[in-house]
Amino acid sequence: MSHDAHHHGDRTDAAVGAHGHGGHDKPVGHGGHDKHAGHDPEVFRRKFWLSLVLTVPIVATSHMVMDWFGYRLDFPGMELVGPVLGTVVFAYGGWPFLAGAVREVRDRAPGMMLLIAMAITVAYVASLATALGAFDLDFWWELAALVTIMLLGHWQEMKAIGRARGALAALAALLPDDADRIDDDGQPHRVPVADLHVGDVVLVRPGGRVPADGRITDGSAELDESMITGESRPVARGVDERVVAGTVATDAAIRVRVDAVGEDTALAGIQRLVAQAQRSSGRAQVLADRFAAWLFYIATVTAVVTLVVWTLVGDLGEAVVRTVTVLVIACPHALGLAIPLVIALSTAVAAKEGILVKDRLALERMRTVDAVLFDKTGTLTRGEHVVTGVAGTAGSAADEVLAIAAAVETDSEHPLARAIVAAAQQRHLPRRASGFRSLTGRGVRADVDGTSYAVGGPALLRELHVVLPDDLSRRQQEWSGRGAAVLNLLRLDGDRATVVGALALADEVRPEARQAIADLRDQGVQKIVMITGDARPVADAVAADLGFRPGEDEVFAEVLPADKDDTVADLQKRGLRVAMVGDGVNDAPALARADVGIAIGAGTDVAIESAGVVLASSDPRGVTGVISLSRASYRKMIQNLAWAAGYNVVALPLAAGALAWAGVTLSPAVGAVLMSASTIVVALNAQLLRRVRLRPQG
Numbered sequence: 001m002s003h004d005a006h007h008h009g010d011r012t013d014a015a016v017g018a019h020g021h022g023g024h025d026k027p028v029g030h031g032g033h034d035k036h037a038g039h040d041p042e043v044f045r046r047k048f049w050l051s052l053v054l055t056v057p058i059v060a061t062s063h064m065v066m067d068w069f070g071y072r073l074d075f076p077g078m079e080l081v082g083p084v085l086g087t088v089v090f091a092y093g094g095w096p097f098l099a100g101a102v103r104e105v106r107d108r109a110p111g112m113m114l115l116i117a118m119a120i121t122v123a124y125v126a127s128l129a130t131a132l133g134a135f136d137l138d139f140w141w142e143l144a145a146l147v148t149i150m151l152l153g154h155w156q157e158m159k160a161i162g163r164a165r166g167a168l169a170a171l172a173a174l175l176p177d178d179a180d181r182i183d184d185d186g187q188p189h190r191v192p193v194a195d196l197h198v199g200d201v202v203l204v205r206p207g208g209r210v211p212a213d214g215r216i217t218d219g220s221a222e223l224d225e226s227m228i229t230g231e232s233r234p235v236a237r238g239v240d241e242r243v244v245a246g247t248v249a250t251d252a253a254i255r256v257r258v259d260a261v262g263e264d265t266a267l268a269g270i271q272r273l274v275a276q277a278q279r280s281s282g283r284a285q286v287l288a289d290r291f292a293a294w295l296f297y298i299a300t301v302t303a304v305v306t307l308v309v310w311t312l313v314g315d316l317g318e319a320v321v322r323t324v325t326v327l328v329i330a331c332p333h334a335l336g337l338a339i340p341l342v343i344a345l346s347t348a349v350a351a352k353e354g355i356l357v358k359d360r361l362a363l364e365r366m367r368t369v370d371a372v373l374f375d376k377t378g379t380l381t382r383g384e385h386v387v388t389g390v391a392g393t394a395g396s397a398a399d400e401v402l403a404i405a406a407a408v409e410t411d412s413e414h415p416l417a418r419a420i421v422a423a424a425q426q427r428h429l430p431r432r433a434s435g436f437r438s439l440t441g442r443g444v445r446a447d448v449d450g451t452s453y454a455v456g457g458p459a460l461l462r463e464l465h466v467v468l469p470d471d472l473s474r475r476q477q478e479w480s481g482r483g484a485a486v487l488n489l490l491r492l493d494g495d496r497a498t499v500v501g502a503l504a505l506a507d508e509v510r511p512e513a514r515q516a517i518a519d520l521r522d523q524g525v526q527k528i529v530m531i532t533g534d535a536r537p538v539a540d541a542v543a544a545d546l547g548f549r550p551g552e553d554e555v556f557a558e559v560l561p562a563d564k565d566d567t568v569a570d571l572q573k574r575g576l577r578v579a580m581v582g583d584g585v586n587d588a589p590a591l592a593r594a595d596v597g598i599a600i601g602a603g604t605d606v607a608i609e610s611a612g613v614v615l616a617s618s619d620p621r622g623v624t625g626v627i628s629l630s631r632a633s634y635r636k637m638i639q640n641l642a643w644a645a646g647y648n649v650v651a652l653p654l655a656a657g658a659l660a661w662a663g664v665t666l667s668p669a670v671g672a673v674l675m676s677a678s679t680i681v682v683a684l685n686a687q688l689l690r691r692v693r694l695r696p697q698g
Contacts, residue, residue, distance in 0.1 A: 041155060043096075044096070044151055044154050044155035045155050047092065047093050047096070047151050048093075048148065048151040048152050048155050050092065050093070051089050051092070051093035051144070051147055051148045051151055052148050054085045054088055054089050054093075054144065055085075055089060055141075055144040055145055055147075055148045057081055057085060058081060058082055058085050058086055058089070058140055058141050058144045059141045059144065059145065060073065061073055061078050061081045061082065062082070062138075062140065062141040063138070064138075064141070065141060082127070082131070082138070082140030082141070083127070083128065083131045083140065085140075085144070086124070086127065086140040086143055086144055087124075087128075089143065089144045089147050089148070090120060090124045090143060090147065093147040093148065093151055094117070094120050094147045096151075096154070097113050097116040097117045097120065097147075097150060098117050098120075098121070100113030100114075100116075100117070101113045101114040101116070101117030101118070109293070110292075110293050110296045110297070111292045111293050111296070112292035114292075114296055115292050115295055115296045115299070116146075116150050118296070118299070118300075118327060119146060119327060119328050120143055120146055120147055122324055122327040122328055123139040123142055123143040123146065123324075123328050124139075124143055126139055126324045126328075127139045127140050127143060136321075137320075137321060137324055139324075139328060142328060174209070174245075174246040174267060175193055175209065175211060175245055175246055175267065176193060176208070176209045176211050177192065177193060178190050178191065178192055178193060178211075179191060179192075179193050179196055179202045179211035179212070180202055180203040180204075180205070181195075181196065181200050181201070181202050181203075182200075182201040182202065182203060182255065188202075188203045193211045193212070194262075196211060196212050196258055196261050197258070197261065198258055198259055198260070198261060199257065199258065199259075200257070200258045201217060201255055201256065201257050201258070202214075202255070202256050202258060203253060203254075203255055204221075204243075204249045204253065204254050204255075204256055205249070205253050206221070206249060206250070206251055206252055206253055207248065207249065207250070207413075208248070208249055209245075209246060209247065209248050210223075210243045210244065210245055210246065210247050210248075210249070210256060211245060212245050212256075212258045212260060212261045212265060213242070213243070213244055213245050213258070213259060213260035213261075213264070213265045213266060214242075214243060214256040214257050214258040214259045214260070215240055215241065215242055215243070215256065215257055215259065216237055216238060216239050216240065216241050216243060216254050216255065216256055216257075217239065217240075217255045217256065217257045218239065218254065218255040219239075219252060219253055219254040219255055220236065220237060220238040220239065220252065220254065220440060220441045221236075221237060221249040221250065221251055221252040221253070221254045222234035222235065222236050222237070222249075222250050222251050222252075222414065223235055223237050223243060223247045223248060223249055223250065224247060224248040224250050224415075225244065225247045234250050234251075234414070234415060234416075236441060237254070238441065243256055244265070244266045244267070245260075245265045245266065245267045246266075246267045250413070250414060250415070251412075251413065251414055251438070252438075252440060291641055291644070291645055295645075295648060298648070298652070299326065299327060299648075299652065302326050302652050302653075302656055303323050303326045303327050303656075305656070306319070306322045306323050306326050306655075306656040306657065307319050307320075307322075307323040309657075310322055310323075310657065318657070322655065322656055322657050325655040325666065326652060326655045326656050329648075329651050329652070329655050329666075339637055339640075339641075341640070341682065341683060341686040342633050342636045342637050342640060342686050342689065343357070343363065343633070345686050345687065345689045345690065346363060346629055346632070346633040346636075346689055348690075349629065349689055349690060349692055349694070350625075350626075350629055350694070353622075353625055353629075353694045354615060354617045354619075354622060355613060355614075355615060355622055355625055355626055355629065355694070356613065356614040356615075357612070357613055357629075358611065358612055358613065358614060359596075359597075359611075359612030359613070361612070362596050362597075362612030362613050363613075363626075363629060363630045363633050363634070364630070364633075364634055364637070365577070365595045365596050365612075365630075366579060366596045366613070366626050366627055366629075366630035367627065367630040367631045367634050368577050368595075369525065369577050369578065369579040369595065369596060369627065370525070370526040370527060370575075370576040370577045370578070371525070371526060371527040371528070371529055371571055371576040371577070371578050371579070372520055372525055372527075372528055372529065372578075372579045372581065372623060373529040373530075373531060373567070373568065373571065373578055373579065373580045373581065373590070373594065374528070374529065374530050374531070374581045374582075374620065375530075375531055375532065375564075375580075375581065375582035375583065375587050375590075376507075376530055376531070376532035376534060376539065376542055377507060377532060377533070377534065377583075378582075378583040378600060378618075379513075379581055379582055379583050379600050379618075379620060380509060380510060380513040380530065380542065380546060380620060381507040381508060381509050381510060381513075381542065382507065382508045382509075382510060382618075383507065383583065384415065384419070384507065384508075385415060385416055385419040385485065385505040385506060385507055385508075386419055386422075386423065386505065386506070386507075386508045387402070387419055387420060387423035387503055387504070387505055388479075388484055388504050388505065388506045388508070389475075389479055389484070389503065389504035390402050390501065390502075390503050390504075391472060391475050391501055391502050392500065392501035393469055393472060393499055393500060393501060394469075396500050396501050398501070399427065399429055400501075401489050401500060401501030401502075401503070402420070402423060402424050402427065402429055402503065403424055403429035403430075403431045404431060404448050404453055404489060404500070405420050405424075405453075405455050405487070405489045405501075405503055406420050406421045406423070406424030406425075406429065406431065407424075407431035407432060407433040407446065407448045408433050408436075408444060408445065408446040408448065408453050408454070408455050408489075409421055409444060409455060410432075410433055410436075410446075411433075411436040411446070412436075412438070412444055416485060416487065416505050417444070419505050420455075420487075420503060420505070431448055431449075432448070433446035433447060433448045433453075434446065434447050435447045435452075439454065439456065439460065441459060442456045442457075442459045442460040442463060443455050443456020443457065443459075443460045443487070444456070445492065451491060451492075452491070452492040452493070453489060453490065453491055453492060453500070454489075454490045454492055454497070455487055455488070455489055455490070456487065456488060456490070457485075457486065457487055457488070460488065460490070461488060461490075464490065464497040465497075466488075466490065466497050466498075466499055468488075468499060468502075469499065472499065472501075472502055475502065476502055476504075479502075479504035479506075480537075481537050481541075482506065482537065482538070482541040483506060483507075483534060483535060483537050483538025483539075483541055483542070484504040484505060484506040485504070485505045485506070486502055486503070486504055486505075487502065487503050487505065488501075488502050488503075489501045489502065489503070507538075509542055509545050509546065510618070510619075510620065512619050512620065512621050513546055513620050514545075514546055514547055515621055516619075516620040516621040516623060516624065517546055517547060517548075518547070519621060519624040520623065520624060520627075523624055523627050523628075525627075526576070527552065527553060527554065527576065528548065528549075528552075528553040528554075529553065529554045529555070529556070529571070530542070530543055530546075530548070530553075530554075530555050530556070531555075531556040531559050531564055531567055531590075532556070532557055532558075532559060533558065533559055533560070533586065534557060534558070535557060535558060536557040536558060538557070539555050539556075539557035539558075540555060540557070543555045564586060564587065564589065564590040565589040565590050565593050567590070568580055568590045568593045568594050569593060572595070577595045578594045578595050578596075579594060579595065579596040579597075579598055579623070579626075580593070580594035580596070580597050580598065581598045581599075581600065581620060581623055582597075582598075582599065582600070582611075583599060583600040583618075587599075587610075588609075588610040589610075591610040591611045592610045592611075596612055596613060596626075597610055597611035597612050597613070598611055598612070598613045598614070598615065598622075598623060598626060599611035599613070599614045599615070600614075600615055600618050600620070613626050625694035628692070628694050629692065629694055632689060632692040633689060636685060636686055636688070636689055639685055640682045640685055640686060643678065643681055643682060643685070644678060644682060647678040651666065654666035
């Protein structure tokens with residue numbers, strides 16, 4: 001079956017032209033320095049668990065811990081547990097932080113890694129010197145606990161980072177692995193897509209994906225181009241018309257002469273946009289890193305001043321003790337966990353509400369969003385056609401028209417046909433047909449109760465020289481003005497055809513979408529924006545149905561993939577912080593470019609991989625839940641950072657001996673206790689996030 005539909009050849013040509021350079025097999029990498037370069041969450045998971053196993057005996061055999069809990073352990077070689085296992089933890093578990101510190105020094109960008117590395121190195125050297133009898137500074141258990149806690153925090157942090165390569169791989173997966181190339185013998189032969197060259201002719205079977213950009217040389221079909229153009233309805237394509245790699249021939253076989261492969265395809269251009277957008281949006285720094293950088297300078301200066309002052313006082317032993325204590329307790333146990341713990345807990349809370357948080361920065365940014373940009377198809381609408389209107393000519397009831405049309409369409413696999421059949425089933429209008437035939441490029445025909453009928457669009461009417469009655473013509477114009485696809489039911493009698501009725505099929509607006517927009521306004525979102533590849537009448541009709549406010553909200557129609565990305569950038573240039581909500585491949589660059597990308601869970605893998613947040617359901621009201629979660633988690637982050645920083649403000653001067661003249665000092669043992677207490681406070685405060693209740697998603 002091949003219903004006539006709006007022609008979008010100029011749009012597809014523009015799409016290809018806009019992406020004339022790129023490469024689906026050569027993803028653009030992230031540029032610039034990345035402190036997480038080469039980090040794998042699985043590596044940190046293994047290091048954490050092994051370090052934890054080694055830390056338990058180190059802590060258990062610590063004399064300080066035994067004194068606290070009033071127990072005694074004594075076995076041959078116990079004094080070697082700390083030095084031996086502590087060295088393993090330092091070298092194995094601490095290696096990522098030591099390597100990270102080297103990178104930060106090389107890049108002249110001190111931060112968390114350098115601070116952690118400084119603390120564990122000082123603790124290790126002091127403890128090793130103590131084991132050799134030089135000092136009385138045993139920090140083995142603090143060292144092991146510090147490394148283990150930092151590995152836990154970093155593991156959780158890495159799990160929360162969105163992976164740019166996932167989106168690029170999902171785009172590449174849209175292309176088939178093989179293609180049917182027509183060789184010199186005129187027969188199709190299966191070859192890898194990578195072996196295709198410009199000028200080759202390929203056979204695309206019904207239901208198959210186009211392997212490369214080109215023009216049709218034989219046949220016609222309706223192609224699902226929604227992943228490229230955003231157009232919600234299949235598009236009729238015939239000889240000498242352009243087709244794009246990754247699109248699907250829904251109903252018939254076509255032959256395509258290849259004129260672009262690899263880096264020159266439209267799909268590769270979209271992939272390049274995704275890579276560029278993700279690279280540009282991935283340079284933000286976590287608030288904790290800024291704290292860590294300042295803390296590094298403060299701790300270093302404090303340690304130097306402590307060493308100099310106590311040495312000048314004449315107490316070299318106390319100078320060493322005080323300096324080591326300052327450097328060890330300055331290490332951010334609490335600071336290192338302040339952000340990752342909140343993110344880990346907030347993602348758990350979100351998961352229960354059907355919200356998947358993929359990007360560690362997405363929650364922090366969502367609270368500041370000024371504009372929410374919705375893709376129409378599949379987000380504010382269901383992304384599939386339903387029957388929205390049925391009209392019959394004089395003497396034909398609407399139910400009769402629907403019943404006969406559904407019977408004729410029963411054997412068709414076309415999306416519009418399935419919508420008509422589903423509508424008839426819902427109304428319990430059973431009819432049977434026989435003699436089904438496809439009228440390529442025009443429609444279908446079949447016999448119902450001994451009478452021949454055909455269902456098709458304008459092309460079928462033109463072929464049969466049928467003129468619509470005035471009342472039905474006016475009705476169809478109203479439907480078309482609202483963006484509906486219109487099909488006609490014709491009774492066939494030899495060469496004569498009579499119009500029996502017409503059906504309107506449109507992409508249905510989600511009933512919950514209106515509430516989602518109202519909720520966003522209640523939360524103070526400044527601007528609601530809708531963007532679509534559909535025509536302006538369709539976009540305006542949907543916006544009016546959703547309650548968009550003229551002059552406040554905005555609607556962008558007939559938008560190409562590159563324009564969606566540019567639209568986000570333009571909104572950002574106006575000073576707006578933009579959250580993009582979408583579900584298709586053509587949304588992927590915009591999702592990556594936006595301050596926060598939110599993918600509808602029913603969407604494509606590409607959209608999901610490109611987004612920082614995924615709504616497991618297809619309910620757009622989940623966006624308000626993301627905002628609520630963002631604000632709650634940000635409050636916890638700030639509270640934890642304030643506590644962690646406050647702890648150091650108090651502890652560092654005491655560790656340095658600033659109040660020693662008044663008899664107030666902070667011993668290494670007490671410093672370790674305070675350090676642990678600070679971590680516990682941060683952890684308990686983060687747990688309060690479990691009490692946050694998001695708006696219902698159902």
